[in-house]
Amino acid sequence: GDSVTQMEGPVTLSEEAFLTINCTYTATGYPSLFWYVQYPGEGLQLLLKATKADDKGSNKGFEATYRKETTSFHLEKGSVQVSDSAVYFCALRTQTGANNLFFGTGTRLTVIP
Amino acid sequence: NAGVTQTPKFRVLKTGQSMTLLCAQDMNHEYMYWYRQDPGMGLRLIHYSVGEGTTAKGEVPDGYNVSRLKKQNFLLGLESAAPSQTSVYFCASSPPWDTQYFGPGTRLTVL
Numbered sequence: 001g002d003s004v005t006q007m008e009g010p011v012t013l014s015e016e017a018f019l020t021i022n023c024t025y026t027a028t029g030y031p032s033l034f035w036y037v038q039y040p041g042e043g044l045q046l047l048l049k050a051t052k053a054d055d056k057g058s059n060k061g062f063e064a065t066y067r068k069e070t071t072s073f074h075l076e077k078g079s080v081q082v083s084d085s086a087v088y089f090c091a092l093r094t095q096t097g098a099n100n101l102f103f104g105t106g107t108r109l110t111v112i113p
Numbered sequence: 114n115a116g117v118t119q120t121p122k123f124r125v126l127k128t129g130q131s132m133t134l135l136c137a138q139d140m141n142h143e144y145m146y147w148y149r150q151d152p153g154m155g156l157r158l159i160h161y162s163v164g165e166g167t168t169a170k171g172e173v174p175d176g177y178n179v180s181r182l183k184k185q186n187f188l189l190g191l192e193s194a195a196p197s198q199t200s201v202y203f204c205a206s207s208p209p210w211d212t213q214y215f216g217p218g219t220r221l222t223v224l
Contacts, residue, residue, distance in 0.1 A: 046212050049212070099213070100161065101158070101213060104155050105154060
């Protein structure tokens with residue numbers, strides 16, 4: 001079935017460090033891929049998305065490229081800030097169903113000054 | 114414009130009690146969803162709705178019922194709560210085949 005495998009955390013980085021959170025997926029057809037972020041005490045917010053192979057989603061300095069050949073959608077940021085501390089979820093949406101999302105387990109990022 | 118709101122924010126139940134969680138959205142979205150979030154398991158879809166008067170089962174529907182009598186509201190019911198239903202519940206809404214917008218969550222504890 002459709003699933004997302006996400007890098008386990010937690011991840012602790014110093015401010016201005018480079019961030020990579022790995023995400024790979026299993027799905028039939030051509031899914032759309034998403035990264036959501038959850039700040040403490042809040043609901044999930046869409047961070048970025050990509051709907052077809054080789055698309056790059058970007059927002060707030062974060063980037064992820066849809067790689068069909070490696071079934072991956074890794075999240076990267078060149079220089080993290082304390083305010084980036086949150087839980088990050090990779091998700092996919094298949095072409096069947098009703099816009100349903102399948103989520104990874106989440107990766108908690110803590111950025112220290 | 115409040116987006117997606119959830120009521121209540123916190124609740125403690127005893128085993129066997131019933132309750133209803135309310136989700137409301139003011140974005141005129143057709144689709145609405147209920148998820149549960151458990152440690153180490155990400156979010157899992159409980160039920161969803163693609164329009165007023167319609168509902169469908171998601172990945173983990175057992176023990177829950179839902180209703181969508183009005184387009185803007187999506188109710189999640191627990192008829193007889195069990196400790197396994199201790200979780201954080203998130204509601205979301207979206208236009209058809211578009212970005213889902215999430216509410217702030219309801220933390221439910223079943224003793």
